[in-house]
Amino acid sequence: MRSAFFKSFLASAVVIFLSFLILGITFISLASGYVAQERRDQIDMAADMLSNYCGTYVYGNMLRLDRLYHIAINLFSQSAGATILTLSESGRVVACSDLYCSHTGIVVPSEVLRKIDEEQALGPMDLNSLFDDARVSSGRVIRTPFGRTAGYVVVTAASLSRTGLLAGFARIFVLVAMGVVLFACLSAAWSSRRMTRPLKMMGRAAQSFAQGDFSIRVPTRNRSEEIDELAVAFNAMADALQKSDELRSGFIANVSHELKTPMTTISGFVNGILDGTIPEAKQKDYLRAIRGEVLRLSRLVSQMLDIARLQAGQTPMTRVFDVTELLRRVLLSFESAIEAKEMVVETDIPDEAVMVTSSPDAVTQVVYNLLDNAVKYGAAGGTLGVSLTKRGGRLFVTVYNEGPTIPPEDLPYVFERFHKADKSRGVDSASLGLGLYIVRTILGNMGEKISVTSEGGLTSFVFTLSEAKR
Secondary structure, three states, X not given: OOOHHHHHHHHHHHHXXXXXXXXXXXXXXXXXXXXXXXXXXXHHHHHHHHHHHHHHHEEOOEEOOOHHHHHHHHHHHHHHOOEEEEEEOOOEEEEEXXXXXXXXXXXXXXXXXXXXXXXXXXXXXXXXXXXXOOEEEEEEEEEOOOOOEEEEEEEEEEOHHHOOHHHHHHHHHHHHHHXXXXXXXXXXXXXXXXXXXXXXXXXXXXXXXXXXOOOOOOOOOOOOOHHHHHHHHHHHHHHHHHHHHHHHHHHHHHHHHHHHHHHHHHHXXXXXXXXXXXXXXXXXXHHHHHHHHHHHHHHHHHHHHHHHHHHOOOOOOOEEEEHHHHHHHHHHOOHHHHHHOOOEEEEEOOOOOOXXXXXXXXXXXXXXXXHHHHHHHOOOOOXXXXXXXXXXXXXXXXXXEEOOOOOOOOHHHOOOOXXXXXXXXXXXXXXXXXXXXXXXXXXXXXXXXXXXXXXXXEEEEEEEEOEOOO
């Protein structure tokens, strides 16, 4: 199978070759046309000059040519690179510029004389009675002072097909073109290899990814080129895959831990009851502990199902509802837990209805999880608050509490799965570290945002909602 480098190089080489082929044909065609026209103009100019010069040798109605005339046309023909023929009124060759002339005495066809009389251009084969090859010719009439025809002068030269001019042009062009094509091909090969090298590295990296190794990255040159943009995107994908793999490994480890702990506790307590190690008088206490662990397992399974549903993009149907009523109802459900910790409740919720377009079930779960954390981690006798404000056409719901400050290094991770600021899990052994992850996932699926701040013993979670259009 041909590589991308070979295909790219072959395409570039074909394009370069065709370009130079078209350029060469065009150049030679234009050059030959230009040179041919220049040559014809020179022949025409020479014919004009000679017809005027020959007029000085007209005596009466006849040409009288002497030795000086023959010398003159011989010199002129050498400088012009052409043959000069002088014809009588009847078309017979009476003088020739060639030193060893074989044309003298030959009669030029009357058709040629007619063209000269009518000032028409002579064709390349009009003088085939005198020359065997194609010619560039021009003829002029030699007139008497009274305007009568005394003879003709014809200037003729071999056409370009018999000269080495076009062959020289072609040879020079081919040599130059070969050099340029060689350079272009080398440049194309270097450029193609340079462009395909990152693609090959991406291929090798993809094979490593398939084997579970996400450590390979494609080097970038920090240039605004498509291949560098692709490399940057590929590395970003690799980072995301590596992070996802780490999260998956951590997720499995955390789930295993969360399942193992209650199951070990339940197994130990049940075995103790069955084998009589636990006295009958204390069995109810241990059964209550077993029920607590079962409830903990139930919460874990329920939250795992919520996460699976949210990650699959299954979001409840949206409708218009009053968010103030929802906030008061969820807050009221925590009344006993709030009273048990003797917390002070502050609310800043408008008295009038505030209509939003969202999923009431999803918003209820978000508020419930945030209040559950606020009560759970809030200080006994501290403040618990809920507020609803409107800024810039958006609704902002804030849930805050007084309690331990979340360390700054932990703030970016509070919404991650199984994350707990207390790594020993001693603050709340019943917490699974999934509540805030579910909150962020629900809001993300609805196109909303959430943020957290914690300083001076006050921790606040703020999320957005979309107000219903009136």
